[in-house]
Amino acid sequence: MAESVLSPLELNRAVLARQLLLERAELSPEQAVEQVAGLQTQYAPSGYIGLWSRLAGFRRHALTEALLAGRVVQAWAMRCTIHMVSPADYWPFTAAVRQARREWWRRAHKSDVDMAAVATAVRGYLVDGPLKQAEIQKQLAAAGYPRVVWPGVQLWVDLVRVPPAGTWDTPRAHVYGLAEQAVTVPEPAPTEERSAEFLVARYLRGFGPAAPADIASFCGWNITATRAVLARMQLCRFRTETGGELVDVPDAPLPPADTPAPVRFLGQWDANLLVHARRAQILPEEYRPRVFARNIPQSVPTFLVDGQVAGTWRYTDGEVRCEPFQPLERHAAREVESEAARLAAFHVE
Secondary structure, three states: OOOEEEOHHHHHHHHHHHOOOOOOEOOOHHHHHHHOOOEEOOOOHHHHHHHHHHEOOOOHHHHHHHHHHOOOEEEEOHHHOEEEEOHHHHHHHHHHHHHHHHHHHHHHHOOOOOHHHHHHHHHHHHOOOOEEHHHHHHHHHHOOOOHHHHHHHHHHOOEEEOOOOOOOOOOOOOEEEEHHHHOOOOOOOOOHHHHHHHHHHHHHHHHOOEOHHHHHHHHOOOHHHHHHHHHOOOOEEEEEOOOOEEEEOOOOOOOOOOOOOOOEEEOOOOHHHOHHHHHHOOOOHHHHHHHOOOOOOOOOOEEEEOOEEEEEEEEEOOEEEEEEOOOOOHHHHHHHHHHHHHHHHHHOO
């Protein structure tokens, strides 16, 4: 049977639907982060913006309460990047990417430091409870370890950010604790193989249909390892208009290309704008340098019109001020203005 061909616009609407950006959903924060395969939150408040754009009636306290109660966990996951995930997803996500992350670190740093010994030391520092990053680094230095080990610590020790650090009111996420003290370890512990399949399924439910290279980019694997995982799974298959291979989980949303896409606001580092989701063309390529500029440490907050980034925004002096990349049609400008006013109110609720 010939594989169905999906147009760029169909792929755009599929990703938007799965990312809860076509229609706000009636979900809890923990259900939402599972649906979207985690929210990337190097800057913690961007997780709040992400959920505000995705959930009906969302209020800031809902996510703060979920973080404080451990119903949402903030920790390093895919691509050595901080994500908000559910406790159920934390351990399989971590098991799926742990080895690949360690191999990347060894290649990048070419260090001969015994990271197993570093991990043992850090566990000892944290056995009595969380510590600020500066205190952990101070103790490592006192033990004679070079500064280069800190980026590798989170690859050999499962750490979580400990709230209220890393929340809307305390955005600096600089307090860390042992994951096993904060997140229940499943019994039996997830295997690397099953965890990899779990992560791929989560990714496709949140971002599919996708090419194997997209999955590799999101997970931080090489393409050979990715194809080995895909070979073990029962997946649907499609093609792009140029003949490219796409895979997907069964029964996932595939809205028609003409499905309306409302204005939505995204925070820094929203994963829909990263290279692994390029096929959906949510971020037009001509605008990529303006969103991920090399002279700024974070990406720029953006807004979507008809399913694509149409400009940037910032909150200042009690207002959300928008800067379109091109002049907007009158009805789109009104919708952007209305959504911006609601987002401004969300900032001061």
